[in-house]
Amino acid sequence: xxxxxxxxxxxxxxxxxxxxxxxxxxxxxxxxxxxxxxxxxxxxxxxxxxxxxxxxxxxxxxxxxxxxxxxxxxxxxxxxxxxxxxxxxxxx
Numbered sequence: 109x110x111x112x113x114x115x116x117x118x119x120x121x122x123x124x125x126x127x128x129x130x131x132x133x134x135x136x137x138x139x140x141x142x143x144x145x146x147x148x149x150x151x152x153x154x155x156x157x158x159x160x161x162x163x164x165x166x167x168x169x170x171x172x173x174x175x176x177x178x179x180x181x182x183x184x185x186x187x188x189x190x191x192x193x194x195x196x197x198x199x200x
Contacts, residue, residue, distance in 0.1 A: 109126055109129065109143075112129055112141065112143050113126060116145070118156060119156055119157075119161075120164075121153065121156060122147070124145060128145055128146075129143040129145055130143060130144045130145070131143055132144045132192070132195065133192060133195070135183075135184040135188055137183070138183070138184060140184055142192075144196065169196070172185075173193055176189040176192075177189065
């Protein structure tokens with residue numbers, strides 16, 4: 109949890125309380141815990157490392173699923189796409 113909070117601030121500039129992060133899933137391939145955080149739609153995220161990352165971008169669940177299935181995002185999101193979508197995608 110401490111590492112997640114630290115990385116969140118380092119990568120986005122957001123400072124949140126531990127209770128704001130919710131454990132979501134563990135990727136056993138990397139022993140990597142994934143957390144969720146609800147962020148207000150108008151929240152501006154800082155581009156802390158512009159030499160390493162592009163601008164923050166918002167996209168739909170459908171676009172996220174397509175990028176994961178095409179292998180265009182991190183391996184955890186690619187290999188764990190089904191349980192992730194099952195838990196976060198709004199149900200019709």
